Amino acid sequence: MFQSTLNKKQFNILHLAGIYIHIPYCRKACHYCDFHFSTHFDTKERMVDALIREIILRKDFFSSPIDTIYLGGGTPSVLSSEELSLIFKSIHQHYALSTTLEITLEANPDDINDDNLSLWRSLGINRLSIGCQTFDDAILIQLNRIHRANDSITAYHMARAKGFDNISIDLMFGLPTQTEQQWIADLELAMSLQPEHISAYGLTIEERTVFGNLHKSGRLTVPGEELQARYYEQMMTMLADKGYIQYEISNFCLPGYKSKHNSSYWNQEKYLGIGPSAHSFDGSNRMWNDANNMTYIKKIESGQVPYTLETLSLKDRANEYIMTALRTKEGITLQKLTEELHYPEEKLRGILPWLVQNGWIEQSSDQISLTSSGKLLADEITLKIFLN
Ligand SMILES: C[S@@+](CC[C@H](N)C(=O)[O-])C[C@H]1O[C@@H](n2cnc3c(N)ncnc32)[C@H](O)[C@@H]1O
Incomplete structure (x- = not known):
């Protein structure tokens, strides 16, 4: 029953090596988010220095050239031109890079302006992931987002005009007070922009967040499981109608625009995670870095990488x-x-x-x-x- 015509060598035809760099700062704390970040920027300069040290300390992680670089967060678009340039300089100095490198930057709409876009292009960033979340201003306010719907739309068009031809949009559904019509309107607007890629996540209520606390005390109402499932089904139908391929449960792309970086996580390829809370996988071990900014910085300054290692059985x-x-x-x-x-x-x-x-x-x-x-x-x- 489980015989196959494939032989073992064909299992993972495409081997990709990727670096993830975690930028643990956000201008504002979103009420749903429990990713690792701080809204205090006082350690940012020292952090960038530590990230560069970690890039150097772990330069022998790969034995093949890097195919993907992904700057995530937090909000990597808060980095200054000097900070980003230094990070890229150290990667170029210490790692062999593939000629078809995919470099993604998670950018929040409020950071997208002409100067930043020019800088990002000059550094080789060729894929933007824009955190739109929803195009409904009242819901954006509830989420504690810093931007408004029009900022996302303007940012998207600016990025296009600057020549970015691989743009992903992040959306969320099942948000507090979000009606079915509002969700459909979000999808229609997102599709009218024609991004190459859409990531869409059903809201998860995380314990250690403002939403987590409000929900626990009964002060936050969100669409129930059934409604969230309906929103998900609508999304699958609407995006398929417009030619988007659902290549992962929460990820959709036009043909040829899968995220190479994320695909390597799903295919259990090697990846190196730089920065506090970042995870790495070397083929048999998982490593996760300490998620406290100051502890991370101090340990790196002493010449060590603060990770916990687990050998996978x-x-x-x-x-x-x-x-x-x-x-x-x-x-x-x-x-x-x-x-x-x-x-x-x-x-x-x-x-x-x-x-x-x-x-x-x-x-x-x-x-x-x-x-x-x-x-x-x-x-x-x-x-x-x-x-x-
Ligand atoms: C690392 S976050 C992106 C951060 C980016 N700086 C931003 O604010 O847009 C990746 C995506 O995960 C999704 N996400 C984060 N927390 C979530 C939650 N509690 N439930 C569902 N989706 C969530 C959001 O769509 C977010 O854009």
Whole structure:
């Protein structure tokens, strides 16, 4: 049943190496966000120096040229031209770079102006990920975003005019007070801009956030699970109608515009994470950097990288593969799961027919992937397939 026509060498045809750089500063704290960031910029200069030191300390991480660089956050667009230039200079000095490098910068609409766009282009940044979230001003205010809908639209057009031909837009749905009409209007506006890529996430209420506290005390109402599922289904239909490919549960692109960087996370490629809270994977170990800005800076200044290391067992690697691959359009390659990662075939035989009969999973030769209704239950299905 799980035989394949593929041979092992064909599993990961495309090997990509990527660097992620975490910029842990934001001008304002969004009420939903629990990513690592600070709104106090007093350590920024020392932080940039520490990031550069870490780039140098870990220069031997890869044995092949870098294919992708991703500056995320936090808000990397808050960096000055000098700070960004120094970071890029150190990468160029210490790493071999591929000739087809994808360099993404997460940029908030309020930081997008003519000078910054020129600088980013001159540094080789060829992909912008713009945090629009919604085009509804009242909801943007509730989210505590610093920008308004018109800022996003103007920023988008400015980036286009400056020659950025690979732009991604971040959207969120299931937001407090967001009606179905508002969500449809957001999608229509986003599609009218014709970005190459759209990432869209259903709101998750995170404990240590303003929304988390409000929700706990019953002072925040958000669309329920059923409504959020409907918003998700609408999005899948509307984006598919406009030619967007859903290549991952939350990510859509026009043909040829997958995020190479994110795809390498989902394909379990090696990646190096620089900066506080950044994660790395070297093929068998996961490392995650300390998430406290001052602790990170001090440790790096003493010549050490403050990370915790975990060597993944075969079971961990199988579970990680299930978790990430199931989210992608291609899904899980069964031969890789059973032969390379030693997942027991009898367990698959026990659960796969049931998942297929319920219409959640589809199987084509050696691949299993989520159907549209399966995508709504992705977490539950992942847990069913996990090894305990
Ligand atoms: C690292 S954040 C981007 C930060 C960027 N500086 C910004 O503010 O737009 C990546 C994306 O994750 C999404 N996100 C963050 N927290 C979320 C949450 N609690 N629920 C759903 N999506 C979330 C947002 O769409 C955000 O743009």
